[in-house]
Amino acid sequence: MSLLADVATVLLVVAGAVFFLAGTVGLLRFPDPLSRLHALTKADNLGLGLMVLGLLPQMGGLAAAVKLVAVWLLAQVAGATVTQLIARAVRHGGSGP
Amino acid sequence: MSAALLLDGGLALLVVAVALRSIAVGPAFAAVVGFVAFGLLLALAWVRLAAVDVALTEAAIGSGVTGAVLIAAAARLRPTEAGSAAERPGPGLRAATAALSVLVSLALAGLVLFPADPAPSLAPDAGAHLAALGVGNPVTAVLLAYRAMDTLLEKVVLLLALLGVWSLAQDTAWGGLPRPQCPSRAEGSLVLLARLLPPVGILVGVYVLWVGAVAPGGAFQGGAILAAMWILAMIAGLLDPPATGRRWVRRAVTVGPAVFMVVGVAGFALPGGFLSYPEGLAKPLIIAVEVVLTLSIAVILGLLVAGPPERKSP
Known part of the structure; x- marks a missing residue:
């Protein structure tokens, strides 16, 4: 059982890391701000989500697991808002600073 | 490796x-x-x-x-930035700045890389008296008991910083309203965030304050989180910054340092020294001081971000 949980953790965290890597490459390589934002949100949503999912079996108790999920949800809300704000700024002010 | x-x-x-x-x-x-x-x-x-x-x-x-x-x-x-970028300090000043920075860096590196042996540490002493204070977090014990004087002065400095910001106001605007933090059109997603986050943030801020007695946390961190929630609501246009002359504003920013000082002076009468706590009452007093300090810190930080008053309150 614990071996199964460990395998799941490794697989999910690695998958999350792949999304972070892809998001970072996109952030560096994509030509315009909106596509760069698009790349970044993948790292935020899926990358962090997969990592949290992978770490859940390793948390000692329910309280710690709930905290981890709360961190993910808060990052989601903050990330989505900031993405909207940056995108709005880009649309109104050209390509931005 | x-x-x-x-x-x-x-x-x-x-x-x-x-x-x-x-x-x-x-x-x-x-x-x-x-x-x-x-x-x-x-x-x-x-x-x-x-x-x-x-x-x-x-x-x-x-x-x-x-x-x-x-x-x-x-x-x-931003409007004046292009003009000021052209002004550069003279070569003498720049050389002196560089030399001073390098000197400070080298001195710090020397201290860190070649510490005295054994390295001076007060950590065992700080841990030894925790039971008498009833506080589990040694950092809180240092901040509010062993070195309470420093913490008190730090809060007074924070108050002075706020006064410094306020004193940038024009005479006619003194005690008036800071510039609204929200641009004319409120952003929908930001308003949503400013409605969703504060309940969570206030809970976390109060928790960080409370847990500071036994674990990492305390007045400054909790106050900063509470201030952040207030700032968020101001940026989203849900709240306007208050007039700096309002009575509750003046009371909120001074109550923390004032209570701290009263407790400190009371130390002369009871246990026999400025800022010393009577036996058995240390923990309740420390928590009481932390609670009012958190309120003051939160309001001061929020007002620091809001900036100087710019127009008379109606």
């Missing part, structure tokens, strides 16, 4: 690289963004050094609230 060393080494290099970049980069706004990232990385470094109290403070104050103040300043300075 362990993975931890690799992580720490990478983190250290990243901190230095981000610091250099935020100094070298041109526009003020980009420099501030670099500064905020620098603060967050520094907080990670403090976590790696097991100094979670310092990490929380760095993330909340050093990076968060200071970042908000600097962003507001950069936005305000």
